[in-house]
Amino acid sequence: MHIPLVDLQAQYQTIKEEVRVALDEVLADMELFLGPRTLAFEEAFAAYCGCRYGIGVSSGTDALTLALRACGIGPGDEVITVANTFIATIEAIAQVGARPVFVDIDPQTYTLDPAQVSAALTPRTRALLPVHLYGHPAEMEPLLAIARRAGLRVIEDASQAHGATYQGRRVGSLGDIGCFSLYYSKNLGAYGEAGICVTNDAALAERLRMLRDHGSRVRYHHELLGSNARLDELQAAVLLVKLRYLERWNAARQSHAHFYSEHLRTTVAALPVTRAWATHVYCYYVIQVEQRDQFRRLLEQAGISTGIHYPLPLHLQPACSYLGYQRGDLPQTEACAARVVSLPMYPELTEQQLTYVVEMVHKSLALCTPVADR
Incomplete structure (x- = not known):
């Protein structure tokens, strides 16, 4: 698949x-x-x-x-x-x-x-x-x-x-x-x-x-x-x-996100959160994993595409070097950037696809080699 x-x-x-x-x-x-x-x-x-x-x-x-x-x-x-x-x-x-x-971010909402x-x-x-x-x-x-x-x-x-x-x-x-x-x-x-x-x-x-x-x-x-x-x-x-379809599509995204979270909460350390004062419309469904590169390769082998939003924070980008920021200036931003992974998210995902993604996430995380043991 x-x-x-x-x-x-x-x-x-x-x-x-x-x-x-x-x-x-x-x-x-x-x-x-x-x-x-x-x-x-x-x-x-x-x-x-x-x-x-x-x-x-x-x-x-x-x-x-x-x-x-x-x-x-x-x-x-x-x-x-x-x-x-x-x-x-x-x-x-x-x-x-x-x-x-x-300015640094709230590490749970990324904002x-x-x-x-x-x-x-x-x-x-x-x-x-x-x-x-x-x-x-x-x-x-x-x-x-x-x-x-x-x-x-x-x-x-x-x-x-x-x-x-x-x-x-x-x-x-x-x-x-x-x-x-x-x-x-x-x-x-x-x-x-x-x-x-x-x-x-x-x-x-x-x-x-x-x-x-x-x-x-x-x-x-x-x-x-x-x-x-x-x-x-x-x-x-x-x-x-x-x-005309935006509300329906956002509701589907929220339903898919709920499915992911319910089935991944025992395996994935950091799942998306929604503050009491907010609604979340899941442009991306972003989790955090430690062995990100290995995890993504395993999912890719299983036919599941993932993304990273975003792998290198802007204060460390070559284009922004003139601003004078250094690694360590925004610790929460940098820590999140090293671990975030976006899973497939769009309104038309089927239950079969969602179930397959969840199964492969569990299997891939189980196969990932802990950093200390490499």
């Missing part, structure tokens, strides 16, 4: 007729960007998140970059975030000329530890950028309190948490701007690249709309220097179809 980490074809088979009709309608109109489907998706997704405004963009990276620009973050400013995330989080900060400042933020504040700090990682929200209430006291912006990187909630509110609706990647493998994914920002601030929404379209409200009249970061109509059409 072969079980991929993500099976996009399995999902496509359940919605392909709706998708084909939606794409045919776009191609019949030939209104290919900033058209009616983009507007409809922006409104629908913003409402889903509990926000007034949605601004579709061309990628999650652009969502973060434009959100920082809209908030006036630029050269000389500092943005506090985590090193346990995809590099796009840091690229966005660097692209606006600001400096990322890393920004609020208790460590105050010590990282300086007169140059302008924003907090928490990442809702793997589908679990960051602990927002203390972060928002810090931001209020210090006069900081809060930009949420919700790229892996479409539909997750914090104290009953959708992620993305808690800070100044929520940023989502709509990369094809996400809980809500386009058929290619796409992203969206959500906000309740009319002025920020208007600035984001200009920034994504060459700094203009009216064609060929440019009020500021923006970029080409528009969401195209084909992707918006696909996303409108898929948004």
Whole structure:
């Protein structure tokens, strides 16, 4: 049996007729960007998140970059975030000329530890950028309190948490701007690249709309220097179809995660947790094992694909060496990065596939050679 980490074809088979009709309608109109489907998706997704405004963009990276620009973050400013995330989080900060400042994580949720933020504040700090990682929200209430006291912006990187909630509110609706990647493998994914920002601030929404379209409200009249970061109509059409299924798909992910956890808790030392104030939507189902490379090879031999999100924290990446961090600076982040493994997770997993994964995880861990005995 072969079980991929993500099976996009399995999902496509359940919605392909709706998708084909939606794409045919776009191609019949030939209104290919900033058209009616983009507007409809922006409104629908913003409402889903509990926000007034949605601004579709061309990628999650652009969502973060434009959100920082809209908030006036630029050269000389500092943005506090985590090193346990995809590099796009840091690229966005660097692209606006600001400096990322890393804070360690809660080792159970893998998200920004609020208790460590105050010590990282300086007169140059302008924003907090928490990442809702793997589908679990960051602990927002203390972060928002810090931001209020210090006069900081809060930009949420919700790229892996479409539909997750914090104290009953959708992620993305808690800070100044929520940023989502709509990369094809996400809980809500386009058929290619796409992203969206959500906000309740009319002025920020208007600035984001200009920034994504060459700094203009009216064609060929440019009020500021923006970029080409528009969401195209084909992707918006696909996303409108898929948004109708997001809650159902998230519920399936949660059911699969419950199955994994119930059957692995006696074998796997570190399973995903869900805080009492959160819902988890399992973009990834992440466990920790000691003999990770051997464990993954054994699962691969059994036909089961796995992933590592993420093997080398950003503060230790060559691209971030200019920031001056050293190994040991973020001990929780580094410890988790050495052990995390992502198991197959997508809504269309069958009971047979889930059972097989669980059986092979048990067998593989039993075959792994303890480090001390090698």
